[in-house]
Amino acid sequence: MLNILVCVKQVPDVNLVKIDPETGSLIRKGVPAILNPHDENALEAAVRMKECYGGTVTCITMGPDQAEEALRECLAAGADRAVLLSDRAFANADTLATSYVIVSAAQLLGRFDLVFCGKESLDGATGQMASQLAERLDCSQLSCVEEILEVDEAAGIVRVRRTLEKGSEIAEGRFPCLMTVEKTKYRIRIPNLKSWKASRKAEILRYNSRTIPGLDPNRIGDPGSPTKVPRTYPPVVGERGQMLDEGGTEKTVEKLLGLLADLL
Numbered sequence: 337m338l339n340i341l342v343c344v345k346q347v348p349d350v351n352l353v354k355i356d357p358e359t360g361s362l363i364r365k366g367v368p369a370i371l372n373p374h375d376e377n378a379l380e381a382a383v384r385m386k387e388c389y390g391g392t393v394t395c396i397t398m399g400p401d402q403a404e405e406a407l408r409e410c411l412a413a414g415a416d417r418a419v420l421l422s423d424r425a426f427a428n429a430d431t432l433a434t435s436y437v438i439v440s441a442a443q444l445l446g447r448f449d450l451v452f453c454g455k456e457s458l459d460g461a462t463g464q465m466a467s468q469l470a471e472r473l474d475c476s477q478l479s480c481v482e483e484i485l486e487v488d489e490a491a492g493i494v495r496v497r498r499t500l501e502k503g504s505e506i507a508e509g510r511f512p513c514l515m516t517v518e519k520t521k522y523r524i525r526i527p528n529l530k531s532w533k534a535s536r537k538a539e540i541l542r543y544n545s546r547t548i549p550g551l552d553p554n555r556i557g558d559p560g561s562p563t564k565v566p567r568t569y570p571p572v573v574g575e576r577g578q579m580l581d582e583g584g585t586e587k588t589v590e591k592l593l594g595l596l597a598d599l600l
């Protein structure tokens with residue numbers, strides 16, 4: 337029976353987020369929060385493994401109270417257990433502090449054979465979390481997993497197909513193994529009404545900085561985050577380019593040289 341952990345993040349729908357030009361901060365008000373799309377793929381892959389080999393899928397997130405909604409989506413889509421790590425003391429966490437909190441809590445939940453993450457989040461998009469989690473959990477890591485070909489529980493090995501820039505490769509990871517997922521061959525299921533209703537009533541396991549034993553206050557939230565984001569700003573859109581086509585190469589080059597000479 338596989339013990340599977342899926343790390344999920346609730347993110348603002350970045351297509352709708354704007355940046356305040358005065359303060360440089362994201363205007364999140366009125367912007368719907370969604371489950372990070374790569375994490376939906378990670379969850380689907382995890383649930384398929386459970387269905388194929390048996391076991392349990394636990395979803396975990398560190399985030400504000402509202403992130404509970406993302407966890408309920410995961411329960412509706414086939415997760416068995418959902419864990420929310422939420423505390424004001426976690427505020428302004430960078431990836432180092434976030435991975436520390438997630439792993440500290442995950443270790444209370446048991447030993448996981450497989451851990452799934454999205455390739456990156458839609459908002460922070462550092463792509464650093466998975467490697468940090470793998471390091472802290474002492475896991476092997478397989479990135480860009482598109483399909484899981486075989487799980488050999490007796491040997492403690494997972495065999496996958498990874499997406500490469502040009503083609504694919506078959507790779508194996510030893511348990512515990514953390515896999516990151518972008519696109520997979522697994523179509524994301526739409527929860528039926530029964531599972532959606534059950535997810536509304538399901539219990540969410542909650543931890544905060546006081547209920548995770550031994551959590552070092554200097555390694556969480558702002559004090560535990562060496563990365564700071566002093567400013568966020570939209571890209572500066574330069575002047576539009578001009579297409580030159582004078583009906584032939586010589587004439588076009590002549591025109592270009594004329595334009596360049598005007599700039600001097």
Ligand SMILES: Cc1cc2nc3c(=O)[nH]c(=O)nc-3n(C[C@H](O)[C@H](O)[C@H](O)COP(=O)(O)OP(=O)(O)OC[C@H]3O[C@@H](n4cnc5c(N)ncnc54)[C@H](O)[C@@H]3O)c2cc1C
Nearest residue numbers: 398399427428429430431454456457460461462463464465
């Ligand atoms: C300036 C700043 C302030 C922040 N303030 C807060 C705050 O106040 N409170 C707070 O809770 N968070 C806060 N965060 C977010 C938190 O630090 C991020 O969740 C974390 O740093 C992950 O970074 P990322 O989004 O780039 O992950 P990536 O590495 O791009 O994500 C890869 C994968 O890791 C997993 N993952 C990422 N984040 C989480 C998560 N939070 N929980 C579970 N799995 C995850 C998902 O599977 C995801 O697909 C803040 C981030 C920044 C940059």
